[in-house]
Amino acid sequence: MLLVVEGRFGRVNRLPQTIEWLTDNGSGTIAGETKRLACNIGPEPRTTPELSPQSNGMAEAFVRTIKRDYVRVSSLPHARTVIDTRPVWFKHDNTVHPYKALDYLSPREFIASRQSL
Template sequence: MIRDLMLECVEKRFGASRAPHKVQWLSDNGSCYTAKETVEFAAWLGLESCFTPVRSPESNGMAESFVKTFKRDYAYVHDRPDARTLFAQLADWFEDYNERHPHKGLRMQSPREFIRSLATAECPI
């Protein structure tokens, strides 16, 4: 299932089955992510497997916060009778999360709004 997600991410982002350049794939140290077959498949896709440090609550906290928010604001409020239905909705959920969902740490802007505001801000130097 993780390998399916990796492939779908690469296809969605790059329109091809392999990334045109090395892209980091950050995950925790769960066995599904660290399995030799998964790491090799990631490399074949052009993904560099990166893992949060073991026993590092700071780095793992960001990932867990994202998962908690995503479950609360998307998965729990939509119909998801089976895995196929859930996967069919993921692209729209990620698009909403990145384009419209306000984030407290980004001054109540979505990630893309925040990035656009940085691009248009005048340099103070």
């Protein structure tokens, strides 16, 4: 969580404003230590309703895409490689990876094409 916050907002002791942090109800995200960290640096934890997969569908689809298209085809798909390589994979997914639902454009290409309309 700290890496994500600092990646977005830079090194800060606390976010300039409170933002909502939407998570599933996994043990790592509902643990007391995780909630305390969130309270200390600014994100306000919000969990999806239990037994409601449609409320977490976009996050689950993204995780499934990363696992299918990046982790499983990695030459060394163990935890350290995945953790270290995520930023490269996320950038590729956003800027290069084509999606059928986006007319075979990457998300950034799709957004750019809509802004020129």
